[in-house]
Amino acid sequence: MTQPWRGIFVIVVTPFLENYELDEASLRREVNFCITAGAAGLVGPANASEFPTLSDDERKRWIEIVVEETAGRVPVIATTNHGHALPAVALSRWSQKVGADGVMAMPPSILSPGPDGCYAFYKALSDNLSIPIFIQNYAGPAGTPMSSELLARMCKELEWVQYLKEETLPEPRAISRTLAAAGDACKGVFGGQGGIFMIDEFNRGAHGNMPACQSTEVHVAIWDRLVAGDEAGARKLFNQLLPLINFERMHGVATYKEVLKRRGIFTTTISRAPGKYLDAADNRELDAILQDVEPLFTV
Numbered sequence: 001m002t003q004p005w006r007g008i009f010v011i012v013v014t015p016f017l018e019n020y021e022l023d024e025a026s027l028r029r030e031v032n033f034c035i036t037a038g039a040a041g042l043v044g045p046a047n048a049s050e051f052p053t054l055s056d057d058e059r060k061r062w063i064e065i066v067v068e069e070t071a072g073r074v075p076v077i078a079t080t081n082h083g084h085a086l087p088a089v090a091l092s093r094w095s096q097k098v099g100a101d102g103v104m105a106m107p108p109s110i111l112s113p114g115p116d117g118c119y120a121f122y123k124a125l126s127d128n129l130s131i132p133i134f135i136q137n138y139a140g141p142a143g144t145p146m147s148s149e150l151l152a153r154m155c156k157e158l159e160w161v162q163y164l165k166e167e168t169l170p171e172p173r174a175i176s177r178t179l180a181a182a183g184d185a186c187k188g189v190f191g192g193q194g195g196i197f198m199i200d201e202f203n204r205g206a207h208g209n210m211p212a213c214q215s216t217e218v219h220v221a222i223w224d225r226l227v228a229g230d231e232a233g234a235r236k237l238f239n240q241l242l243p244l245i246n247f248e249r250m251h252g253v254a255t256y257k258e259v260l261k262r263r264g265i266f267t268t269t270i271s272r273a274p275g276k277y278l279d280a281a282d283n284r285e286l287d288a289i290l291q292d293v294e295p296l297f298t299v
Contacts, residue, residue: 009209010212115150143167244259
């Protein structure tokens with residue numbers, strides 16, 4: 001794969017059957033949808049993929065399917081979060097073996113490591129891999145926020161730590177600080193948070209964004225306009241998508257799955273995460289929002 005990586009690297013959402021088992025057929029459809037919609041890369045199983053609800057065997061099967069179905073068309077970044085460096089290294093090495101192009105991980109959340117512990121965690125990953133590593137800088141309690149200085153130090157000192165996904169607030173300022181501190185040692189900082197700050201991030205030097213995948217082609221269209229210098233066009237599309245982004249930030253994975261089901265990619269909206277569903281009133285609001293957004297869906 002050509003580096004440095006740029007653009008919209010979408011988080012692949014995890015589909016489940018009615019019995020809560022992994023829906024492999026829907027996952028394969030989702031991969032092809034994302035690539036057809038223009039995603040520059042695929043990522044997961046991450047937060048938007050409900051990774052804490054998956055067993056290690058399920059995570060491996062998930063990664064195996066996505067790598068296999070992608071078939072080298074775009075990079076696949078395997079998310080290998082774990083409770084300690086040892087299992088994170090094992091899952092990362094396995095992901096590399098089956099063909100992942102990179103890995104992404106947060107520090108172990110329950111251990112709440114300090115700066116030295118975070119450094120040791122990513123050093124263990126870097127020492128055991130030969131593919132690029134994304135550090136995901138995410139707010140607690142799931143994440144362990146790290147300073148721009150620490151992120152820059154790891155990019156400079158750890159061979160395979162090459163990319164960052166920044167999701168601490170205010171996210172655009174954090175991207176500016178980290179890029180200034182890391183310089184050329186960082187091959188790229190990507191934003192997150194569903195793409196809500198994407199335009200500000202781009203103007204500060206972000207190299208991409210990692211939103212969930214239900215509106216892939218719209219995020220790609222916004223990004224492409226920014227790259228082409230058409231900020232006014234990008235803002236027009238962004239403002240049309242914004243009500244859906246706001247709705248997603250309130251309801252999370254329930255929205256991702258409902259939209260993917262309506263688009264014919266998922267067969268259910270089943271979530272393993274507790275309380276993740278839309279009630280009748282939520283669906284009526286989503287109906288109204290999608291009237292303005294669905295014309296942007298081209299796949």
